[in-house]
């Protein structure tokens with residue numbers, strides 16, 4: 295059997311190596327347009343920031359390694375330009391010489407990825423404007439940064455007047471995870487960074503109130519955020535620096551511009567083969583990663599995937615799914631019945647020591663598809679036992695089915711990145727196993743005081759959600775408090791920090807003796823700092839015949855909704 299694999303990075307390389315492990319006799323050719331295979335795109339921003347100093351560290355496995363370890367014929371600088379499913383041939387072009395040759399195949403695997411979006415804006419091809427996709431991209435970027443603009447170099451060398459190296463300015467266009475990682479790394483090497491994002495929030499997969507915390511966090515670390523404003527063009531300024539122009543009419547000077555405005559599935563080759571393209575613009579595959587041609591498979595960023603929770607077709611460009619899909623395609627080619635379960639979109643991004651992570655469906659996605667059978671909770675548990683030094687607060691949102699408690703999605707953030715990772719990874723597995731919030735209650739996770747709590751944040755989420763579903767804790771949210779009496783059960787000293795206009799303050803400890811002060815004919819929404827004392831108070835009120843609800847997440851969640859808090863003042867609280 296002769297198998298040709300197009301694309302030699304995440305999906306392609308995984309497929310090639312797995313196939314060899316399953317079939318020692320197959321002839322495997324892996325072609326890659328660029329100069330490297332199996333490189334770590336996820337590490338590229340950190341090479342720019344010097345965190346990964348050596349470029350060679352980014353190359354996970356080289357051409358000779360593939361030959362020696364797997365007997366795979368790797369051809370770099372080799373582009374597949376067209377496919378004929380009828381003749382079962384691929385035309386390959388040598389990128390250096392332009393020579394085109396034809397190869398036959400029994401099975402073909404496409405893993406061409408998703409190139410960065412490059413809109414036809416004026417000036418977009420000016421020197422100093424970069425994408426972040428490949429090793430050569432970041433090599434060129436580093437060279438540019440080291441060289442500086444001639445304007446800056448001149449200033450620096452103008453001895454006697456310019457004693458201090460002038461500030462270097464970067465504009466990052468796009469507030470997804472690549473844009474944010476680039477912003478952090480550029481700050482790390484001394485740039486003043488402006489990040490321009492067309493949408494009103496960063497990190498579009500998560501809900502806006504969680505993104506608001508991330509926005510506050512990156513702003514506090516020096517990223518100048520410009521939300522709700524798109525870039526309209528670029529111009530060259532005198533001295534070699536650039537100007538970035540936006541819809542609002544703003545102009546930003548930059549010594550380097552990073553474009554991170556998203557990716558689009560590479561379907562060029564698939565179209566030459568007449569393969570079916572889905573409604574989201576990716577290559578359509580079945581659960582075996584087979585395209586509309588039974589001998590052609592496709593994996594990775596180029597394909598449409600079924601959303602694990604909603605069942606809708608989706609585009610998700612992540613390394614984990616690409617690797618798993620590559621393996622599944624290899625399994626199927628080798629005669630096994632492996633199936634892809636769909637993509638949950640589980641992801642994490644490190645942000646200045648902290649992290650934001652998410653899995654499953656977001657609330658805004660549920661709203662978009664008109665799914666109203668859900669409830670959400672906000673919690674602010676500690677990263678580990680509060681009595682052990684170093685505990686940091688996490689912000690956690692969990693979304694679940696109102697009708698049966700199925701866990702649908704979760705988003706978390708905090709300054710303790712590994713603690714965020716642990717909770718979202720645990721919930722990701724729960725979602726994949728079809729768990730309910732009652733399963734989260736019972737989940738048995740690792741515990742010692744420096745790592746977690748006997749009642750872990752994940753258990754805690756399950757318990758709170760179960761209280762809601764079982765009617766023990768009716769819930770209200772900050773975006774739906776209209777007309778209710780607000781009862782604040784915090785201590786008076788806490789109100790000095792922030793209080794709610796019009797709220798009645800009865801500290802938790804006095805509530806039982808002051809019930810007569812509260813109305814029985816009006817809904818009461820109970821608040822405290824994080825909703826824990828408000829839960830105790832809600833239970834007292836309910837058992838005394840009041841119509842009470844706990845305001846989920848308390849004053850901490852209110853801050854996330856940007857109610858009464860100046861934008862950018864928010865942070866991932868510790």
Ligand SMILES: Cc1cc2nc3c(=O)[nH]c(=O)nc-3n(C[C@H](O)[C@H](O)[C@H](O)COP(=O)(O)OP(=O)(O)OC[C@H]3O[C@@H](n4cnc5c(N)ncnc54)[C@H](O)[C@@H]3O)c2cc1C
Pocket residue numbers: 300301302303304305306325326327328335336337338339372373374375405406407408426427428472560563593594595596611612613614616
């Ligand atoms: C800067 C950056 C950071 C990232 N960080 C993360 C992260 O932290 N976590 C995460 O989960 N994901 C991350 N990703 C996404 C992840 O890298 C991708 O989802 C994954 O690499 C997709 O694998 P793929 O095989 O589909 O495509 P790719 O890995 O992009 O590989 C496709 C390859 O195919 C080649 N190719 C395309 N067409 C042809 C052709 N016609 N002939 C020959 N070769 C061709 C391309 O040159 C390319 O090298 C990051 C991506 C980038 C760019």
